[in-house]
Amino acid sequence: MxxxxxxxxxxxxxxxxLAISCELRSVNHRYLDISIKLPDSLRFAEADVRSLISAKISRGKIECVLNFKKQPNQQSFMVDHDAVAALISATDLIEQQMSAALAFSALEVLAFPGIQQESELDKTELGPGISHLVTTTVKQLLETREREGRQLKALIEERCVKIQGFIAAANQRMPEVLVTLRKKLTDRIAGLAIQTDFDRLEQELVYLAQKLDITEELDRLDTHVSEVLRVLEQPDPVGRRLDFLMQELNREANTLGSKSMDKDMTQISIELKVLMEQIREQVQNIE
Structure with missing residues (x-):
């Protein structure tokens, strides 16, 4: 996949x-890099969240953001009389300790950070709920990655077919290149008005034919392309293997270009490199 x-x-x-939200963002990365951002009140869940993500994703830079907010009371006009009484009592105690010269009220003191303590969250209740939330979000993330992966697979397969077409064209063109090369050499020697050593000429032509022979390069190109198409059908993550195959394809294409003695073969080499670069850009984004 x-x-x-x-x-x-x-x-x-x-x-x-509490309304608890989970956001997952994923971008390409050489390895698996998980970054988790969450408030201190939910810090207890960090290890479980990291394990849930790493169990399903093997590669990519993952940013997980967990947050929460208290749900507003649906009955806006209900008053908690016990809370009011506790607030008044706390205010009286604070005013007894305050100097008359102070320019703020007891209510302002209560509003200072740390004066009023929030009740602790129930970890036993929240833990399983957060795990279920993260699991569901990871599943949605994987569905998106797989949907985009199918598009990448189609693009790569399309370009592999084009590469195979250029390989076939190069195989067909190579005998014509050798014939043309032989004719150019014989014509040039004939124009020099000197006695021709045909045995030596044949030896040189054989040497040149061996030097310019690209049969092995074309065979390896065809093998690598077939391997790319095979790997695309594998169920496991294949990004690193595809990246390696692209390096091998580029190496053969460069050799092909360096041996070119014909404008058509040079054009084929250029087209191959363009297609391989397009594939390489897509492979960089595959898990």
Whole structure:
């Protein structure tokens, strides 16, 4: 299964009167790099979140953002009288300790950070809920990666077919190149008005034919392209293997270009490099 490394997924759930959100962003990366951002109140869940992500994703830079907000009371006009009484009592105690010269009220003191303590979240209740939320979001992220992966697979297969066409054209063109080369050499020697040593000429032509022979390069190109098409059908992550195959394809294409003695063969070499570069750009984004 080909998966893209670029994707986004977001989800939200309600737990313990809290609205908890999870966002996952994924971009290409050589290895698996997980970054988790969450408030201190949810820090207890970090290890589980990291394990849930790494169990399903093997490559890419993953950013997970967890956040929460308290759900507003649906009955806006209900008053908690016990809370009011506790607030008044706290205010009286603070005012007794304050100097008359101070320019702020007890309520302003209560609003200072750390004066009022938030009740701790119930980890036993929130833990399984957060795990389920992250699992669901990871599943959505994988669906997006697989959907984009299918598009990448189609693009790569299309270009592999074109490469195979150019390989066939090069195989067909090579005998004509050798014939043309032989004619150019014999015509040039004939124009020099000197006695021709045909045995030596044949030896040189054989040497040149061996030097310019690209049969092995074309065979290896065809083998590598076939391997790319085979790897695209594998169920496991194949990004690194495809990256290696692209290096091998480029090496053979460069050799092909260096041996070219014909404008058509040079053009074929250029077209091959263009197609391989297009594939390489897509492979960089495959898990």
């Amino acid at each position: 080909i998966r893209s490394m670029t994707a986004f997924a977001a989800n939200e759930t309600e737990l313990e009167n």
